[in-house]
Amino acid sequence: MTIAPLIESISINKVFGGWHKQYSHHSKTVNADMRFAIYLPPQAINGRKVPVLYWLSGLTCSDENFMQKAGALRIAAELGIAIVSPDTSPRGEGVADNDSYDLGQGAGFYVNASQAPWSRHYQMYDYVVNELPVIIEAAFPVSNKRAISGHSMGGHGALTIGLLNPERYCSMSAFSPICNPINAPWGKKAFSAYLGKDRATWQQYDASELMGKARKFIPAKVDQGGADDFLKEQLKPETLEAAAKMNDYPLELTIHEGYDHSYYFISSFIEAHLRFHGEHLDR
Amino acid sequence: MTIAPLIESISINKVFGGWHKQYSHHSKTVNADMRFAIYLPPQAINGRKVPVLYWLSGLTCSDENFMQKAGALRIAAELGIAIVSPDTSPRGEGVADNDSYDLGQGAGFYVNASQAPWSRHYQMYDYVVNELPVIIEAAFPVSNKRAISGHSMGGHGALTIGLLNPERYCSMSAFSPICNPINAPWGKKAFSAYLGKDRATWQQYDASELMGKARKFIPAKVDQGGADDFLKEQLKPETLEAAAKMNDYPLELTIHEGYDHSYYFISSFIEAHLRFHGEHLDR
Numbered sequence: 001m002t003i004a005p006l007i008e009s010i011s012i013n014k015v016f017g018g019w020h021k022q023y024s025h026h027s028k029t030v031n032a033d034m035r036f037a038i039y040l041p042p043q044a045i046n047g048r049k050v051p052v053l054y055w056l057s058g059l060t061c062s063d064e065n066f067m068q069k070a071g072a073l074r075i076a077a078e079l080g081i082a083i084v085s086p087d088t089s090p091r092g093e094g095v096a097d098n099d100s101y102d103l104g105q106g107a108g109f110y111v112n113a114s115q116a117p118w119s120r121h122y123q124m125y126d127y128v129v130n131e132l133p134v135i136i137e138a139a140f141p142v143s144n145k146r147a148i149s150g151h152s153m154g155g156h157g158a159l160t161i162g163l164l165n166p167e168r169y170c171s172m173s174a175f176s177p178i179c180n181p182i183n184a185p186w187g188k189k190a191f192s193a194y195l196g197k198d199r200a201t202w203q204q205y206d207a208s209e210l211m212g213k214a215r216k217f218i219p220a221k222v223d224q225g226g227a228d229d230f231l232k233e234q235l236k237p238e239t240l241e242a243a244a245k246m247n248d249y250p251l252e253l254t255i256h257e258g259y260d261h262s263y264y265f266i267s268s269f270i271e272a273h274l275r276f277h278g279e280h281l282d283r
Numbered sequence: 284m285t286i287a288p289l290i291e292s293i294s295i296n297k298v299f300g301g302w303h304k305q306y307s308h309h310s311k312t313v314n315a316d317m318r319f320a321i322y323l324p325p326q327a328i329n330g331r332k333v334p335v336l337y338w339l340s341g342l343t344c345s346d347e348n349f350m351q352k353a354g355a356l357r358i359a360a361e362l363g364i365a366i367v368s369p370d371t372s373p374r375g376e377g378v379a380d381n382d383s384y385d386l387g388q389g390a391g392f393y394v395n396a397s398q399a400p401w402s403r404h405y406q407m408y409d410y411v412v413n414e415l416p417v418i419i420e421a422a423f424p425v426s427n428k429r430a431i432s433g434h435s436m437g438g439h440g441a442l443t444i445g446l447l448n449p450e451r452y453c454s455m456s457a458f459s460p461i462c463n464p465i466n467a468p469w470g471k472k473a474f475s476a477y478l479g480k481d482r483a484t485w486q487q488y489d490a491s492e493l494m495g496k497a498r499k500f501i502p503a504k505v506d507q508g509g510a511d512d513f514l515k516e517q518l519k520p521e522t523l524e525a526a527a528k529m530n531d532y533p534l535e536l537t538i539h540e541g542y543d544h545s546y547y548f549i550s551s552f553i554e555a556h557l558r559f560h561g562e563h564l565d566r
Contacts, residue, residue: 014510015547068546071354227297263351264298 056150110157339433393440508542
């Protein structure tokens with residue numbers, strides 16, 4: 001028996017023959033209200049159960065950035081793929097926060113926080129992996145075939161979640177991911193706050209560490225701008241590539257000369273990511 | 284002799300093999316600093332002079348909305364068309380403003396204001412028609428082939444400017460334009476403020492009035508969402524269509540069922556607009 005989850009509609013827009021919809025709902029996992037957006041392609045409206053690409057956004061973003069700026073919905077409509085874009089953290093009064101842009105609200109880093117005051121709400125790993133797909137698969141005409149992708153902090157989220165759950169995702173990809181957060185300022189700051197001082201715990205959320213040790217593989221695609229201001233200090237794709245090589249992990253990693261960290265970069269290459277996931281979701 | 288205009292770079296992003304660039308410059312026409320964005324497709328970087336589509340945005344927008352949300356740059360890169368997106372008004376301290384979203388800064392309505400306090404800066408018609416193209420054609424590798432398009436208030440701007448200057452533009456198009464501002468609340472409010480009480484002056488900036496009287500025609504394409512909240516009271520495409528029929532004006536007007544006033548609508552149909560302009564710019 002499926003009990004329809006209590007999700008509340010915020011907005012709806014027709015786009016490329018399908019529908020972009022925003023919802024809020026109370027999440028038991030993060031113990032707060034969460035917001036997400038879903039794009040349902042025309043095939044879903046015409047009665048077919050479509051696979052789902054989960055998109056995890058970067059620092060300061062909400063469910064809206066990808067849906068509005070990536071230019072992905074045209075291709076999702078063509079391929080018949082739903083896209084789900086959760087918010088990047090719980091928000092609102094009573095949810096712990098920090099003045100900086102890279103910690104607290106808008107910066108959940110897709111981990112399960114163990115440290116006060118964060119642990120009460122910042123359980124974004126469990127929310128994305130376990131709670132959200134149950135809601136999506138109960139409330140919308142989608143199958144249980146899933147792929148995962150994201151940008152920057154969300155690229156870190158997509159890769160770590162894909163690497164830790166190869167049985168749940170057909171494929172994973174990322175734009176400009178934080179590939180080695182345990183050795184990058186953004187990651188060190190967030191992991192210290194959310195996970196405490198034990199670096200062994202941090203390694204459980206580090207894509208390079210996980211890719212070097214993975215035993216079950218899923219197809220992985222990463223694109224990175226060569227003119228990205230965060231490339232050397234924060235993102236470290238070379239560390240991910242080295243881990244993949246060492247472990248024979250099937251990673252396609254490309255550096256695109258001249259492109260930066262923005263959605264202008266994402267929009268230029270999102271079509272290839274959707275077609276990549278489309279191939280693996282079809283199998 | 285061409286004197287390079289003094290334009291100051293604000294930002295630059297590589298996108299679809301070309302470049303999105305933002306600039307500010309002092310405008311003699313509006314007597315204030317203005318901002319614009321330009322997309323230069325790969326063909327322009329490779330030494331070809333490309334034609335230019337001018338995009339006029341709607342109320343509250345800046346140069347950024349279209350460039351970030353429309354999904355137009357992919358097709359501009361394919362077709363070799365530059366896109367120029369000016370701001371919707373002068374801005375800043377010393378520029379007259381109003382507390383409402385539909386008058387003053389962000390709401391220039393692409394007219395030449397004759398009334399105080401607006402007349403000192405709000406000369407957006409002359410800025411778009413006369414000053415901006417001179418700057419663009421001096422500073423960038425573009426030809427003098429021009430098309431014009433826009434959304435809502437900017438759709439009104441694109442149609443009126445195209446109708447008043449058929450020798451300057453190869454084609455014009457609009458999404459959800461304010462087709463008959465002299466009979467719509469947005470238009471009445473703005474025209475009263477900027478142009479005063481004389482309705483004969485208002486008619487010079489009304490697309491339906493102008494399309495009904497035009498003697499020289501350029502190809503015109505209008506798309507309108509059928510679920511647009513502003514359709515009946517503010518936009519009135521039926522008035523434009525009636526004027527076109529009366530005057531045999533070559534207008535392609537389509538109502539798209541279910542689509543609203545947002546960039547989700549624009550992104551769904553922008554490709555057809557760029558291909559439309561591409562055909563006429565090529566001749």
